[in-house]
Amino acid sequence: MKALKVISIIFVFMFAALFLCFAGGGKEKPAPAPAVEEKAKPADAVYVNEWVFPSSNIITGVSAYHGMLNEFGADMAIEEINRAGGIRGVPIRVRWYDEGTQDSARAVASMSEMLDKKPLLVMGPCSDVSVRAAVPLAVEEGVYSMCTLAGYPMAREFTPMTLSFVANDRDQSRAAVYKWVEIVPGMKKVVHFTAPQSGTWMSIAEAENSALQDHGIEFVDIAVPYDTVNYGPIAVRALGENPDGMIFTSHPEGIAKIIVELHKRGWTDNSKLLLSQAAPVPELWQIGKGYLDGCYVWMWFDPNSDNPRWQKLSMRHEESFGAPASFMMVWKGYDELYLIKKCFEDLKITGDPAKRKEEMIAIKNYMNNCSFDSIFGPVKIVDGVRQNPTLLFTIENNRLGEKLVVPLDIAM
Amino acid sequence: MSLGLYYYLQLTALFIMLGWNLYWVYRIGQLNNAPIAIMAIGAYLSAYAVLKWGWPFPLAFAFAVICGTVFALIPALALGRAPAFSMVIATIALIFIMQTLFRNLPWFGGSLGLFGIPRIKSLLWITYGFLIFFGIIIYRFDHSRFGRAADVVFEDRDVAGTLGVNFYLFSVCLQVMTGLIGAVVGVLYAFTIRTVIPVYFGFPFLLAITTFIFVGGYTTMWGVVVFTPILWGIPLILPENLAVFRNFIYGALLMGTLILRSEGVIDRRFLKQLSMNVRLIFKKLLQTKEVRG
Numbered sequence: 068m069k070a071l072k073v074i075s076i077i078f079v080f081m082f083a084a085l086f087l088c089f090a091g092g093g094k095e096k097p098a099p100a101p102a103v104e105e106k107a108k109p110a111d112a113v114y115v116n117e118w119v120f121p122s123s124n125i126i127t128g129v130s131a132y133h134g135m136l137n138e139f140g141a142d143m144a145i146e147e148i149n150r151a152g153g154i155r156g157v158p159i160r161v162r163w164y165d166e167g168t169q170d171s172a173r174a175v176a177s178m179s180e181m182l183d184k185k186p187l188l189v190m191g192p193c194s195d196v197s198v199r200a201a202v203p204l205a206v207e208e209g210v211y212s213m214c215t216l217a218g219y220p221m222a223r224e225f226t227p228m229t230l231s232f233v234a235n236d237r238d239q240s241r242a243a244v245y246k247w248v249e250i251v252p253g254m255k256k257v258v259h260f261t262a263p264q265s266g267t268w269m270s271i272a273e274a275e276n277s278a279l280q281d282h283g284i285e286f287v288d289i290a291v292p293y294d295t296v297n298y299g300p301i302a303v304r305a306l307g308e309n310p311d312g313m314i315f316t317s318h319p320e321g322i323a324k325i326i327v328e329l330h331k332r333g334w335t336d337n338s339k340l341l342l343s344q345a346a347p348v349p350e351l352w353q354i355g356k357g358y359l360d361g362c363y364v365w366m367w368f369d370p371n372s373d374n375p376r377w378q379k380l381s382m383r384h385e386e387s388f389g390a391p392a393s394f395m396m397v398w399k400g401y402d403e404l405y406l407i408k409k410c411f412e413d414l415k416i417t418g419d420p421a422k423r424k425e426e427m428i429a430i431k432n433y434m435n436n437c438s439f440d441s442i443f444g445p446v447k448i449v450d451g452v453r454q455n456p457t458l459l460f461t462i463e464n465n466r467l468g469e470k471l472v473v474p475l476d477i478a479m
Numbered sequence: 480m481s482l483g484l485y486y487y488l489q490l491t492a493l494f495i496m497l498g499w500n501l502y503w504v505y506r507i508g509q510l511n512n513a514p515i516a517i518m519a520i521g522a523y524l525s526a527y528a529v530l531k532w533g534w535p536f537p538l539a540f541a542f543a544v545i546c547g548t549v550f551a552l553i554p555a556l557a558l559g560r561a562p563a564f565s566m567v568i569a570t571i572a573l574i575f576i577m578q579t580l581f582r583n584l585p586w587f588g589g590s591l592g593l594f595g596i597p598r599i600k601s602l603l604w605i606t607y608g609f610l611i612f613f614g615i616i617i618y619r620f621d622h623s624r625f626g627r628a629a630d631v632v633f634e635d636r637d638v639a640g641t642l643g644v645n646f647y648l649f650s651v652c653l654q655v656m657t658g659l660i661g662a663v664v665g666v667l668y669a670f671t672i673r674t675v676i677p678v679y680f681g682f683p684f685l686l687a688i689t690t691f692i693f694v695g696g697y698t699t700m701w702g703v704v705v706f707t708p709i710l711w712g713i714p715l716i717l718p719e720n721l722a723v724f725r726n727f728i729y730g731a732l733l734m735g736t737l738i739l740r741s742e743g744v745i746d747r748r749f750l751k752q753l754s755m756n757v758r759l760i761f762k763k764l765l766q767t768k769e770v771r772g
Contacts, residue, residue, distance in 0.1 A: 165714060169682075171679040179486040183482050199594065263589075265590060
């Protein structure tokens with residue numbers, strides 16, 4: 068027993084020592100500020116000698132994979148921007164703060180920590196839970212949040228203090244359903260797999276249902292909990308409704324498993340399956356391999372884009388993760404940093420603490436209505452919402468294949 | 480006070496109270512997670528009363544706490560005799576039931592929840608007032624005949640029964656009391672975060688509190704008090720690159736503690752030793768004073 072205790076102590080200390088050695092934890096460099104201003108320095112000269120952008124990210128918990136992708140894209144942008152001379156001649160760095168997975172207390176703690184550093188803006192938070200819990204703090208402090216994954220209901224709630232890359236998903240999802248119904252005519256009843264855990268997904272599902280209603284199509288919602296172990300009963304329940312088609316607005320793993328179960332139970336016509344925009348991630352392709360061809364997927368960015376910047380990121384992603392990039396977390400941080408770069412250069416942001424208040428307001432006003440060169444090409448931001456197209460893809464050979472560009476006004 | 484420090488102090492106090500909830504019922508060998516579900520009731524009802532009915536905070540607070548406490552009676556009556564393991568499973572299920580319920584009740588905002596809860600001045604003082612109040616109650620309980628009865632029940636229910644301890648009644652009373660604390664914590668949490676959505680009241684809480692209590696020590700109320708600020712503060716204390724290993728550190732600490740000190744770092748033996756040492760130091764100090772005099 069004594070030997071076991073000794074071994075256990077050695078084991079715990081060894082792990083602690085290993086982490087201390089390899090995690091490379093160093094204290095953050097103090098916020099740089101020259102003590103004496105040079106006399107000849109112009110008023111709009113950069114005050115800091117490094118731009119440090121705080122970013123709330125999902126670093127721990129079951130969704131840590133998302134946070135890893137976020138860092139992956141941001142790292143590439145940092146590398147490119149710094150190689151090209153940084154922002155206004157000053158190098159950039161992102162300091163990551165962990166918001167946890169669906170952990171409101173952690174999200175608030177990390178946001179308050181970020182705000183204590185008196186930033187000009189914050190990148191993130193990422194998840195619904197964190198946006199809901201932490202963004203009110205930033206709003207109160209007058210700090211603009213680039214919570215770019217915030218969906219329509221949340222972006223609307225915190226406007227004009229937030230930027231969303233996805234908040235016109237309501238119009239997009241309606242347009243996608245309109246087009247799908249046009250391509251696959253004659254549907255009378257549709258089963259809709261939803262994710263009640265997510266406010267953003269539920270709002271998309273609601274919009275999709277309203278588009279079905281416009282066509283007089285009956286719909287039945289079936290909730291898909293994140294922690295479902297056996298998807299068979301869900302598939303049986305769906306088939307029991309005798310639907311003509313199905314829409315999937317849920318988590319990718321669940322979508323893939325349900326489609327596999329449907330096929331095992333005799334479903335054949337994949338054109339009558341419409342997958343929502345968050346679906347095409349490696350889990351979908353791996354789990355659903357051989358069962359997905361012919362399905363429709365609506366998205367608002369084109370993972371097959373031939374933009375060289377996207378190609379470069381996608382290639383790196385394939386080298387690191389074994390599949391081309393198709394999930395927005397990969398380029399979220401990348402686009403955020405390029406938008407910051409453009410904003411700071413256009414506004415000649417100095418980072419001077421004495422001008423912080425006015426610069427924060429200027430940043431907010433700029434970011435809410437601007438245009439910038441994203442990883443997919445030029446995009447516009449109107450009232451804090453990125454204006455995205457609706458793209459309807461078909462799945463071919465377990466990959467996104469041919470695409471249709473759907474005008475948003477089709478569902479207006 | 481900086482924002483970071485404010486939220487650190489506020490959330491630490493709430494976690495300590497939740498930790499005491501777990502500790503209190505575990506005194507009789509039952510691991511009760513129901514207070515997290517009750518916390519959701521407290522949070523939702525108080526938020527709803529303030530936002531939709533326009534009630535002032537004290538009234539909404541009282542209403543939510545009363546409702547939460549009354550609700551706590553339902554699982555308490557059903558689970559009064561349940562063995563430890565059954566109670567863990569049943570009360571975790573209760574957390575999921577509560578989440579599903581709030582998610583599906585449209586007037587509570589569904590999966591989007593309620594938001595725009597107003598800021599309450601002096602919330603930190605109110606929270607620490609409750610922390611001290613509940614701390615005194617639990618301390619008094621531990622040092623009363625009820626505390627001694629709980630010790631016997633923890634060791635052997637049947638023996639406790641022969642000594643005249645009504646286990647069922649004891650369990651129900653403790654569960655209702657922890658329900659009350661859970662409801663209070665729920666209200667305070669809602670007004671701290673100022674939004675409520677169903678997923679707030681789930682596993683992250685359970686995981687954190689379980690770690691705090693089992694690392695700190697589940698045989699005394701002081702383990703949670705000492706270790707919650709340390710463990711919750713890990714990401715704030717450690718450097719950036721190390722702080723992300725928070726969950727690993729929690730896991731390693733939990734594993735190490737369970738192997739090396741199965742009752743947690745601060746157990747009764749430790750407290751006894753500490754109090755003896757403190758007395759000895761005082762005695763020596765007094766002796767030195769007398770000699771000098």
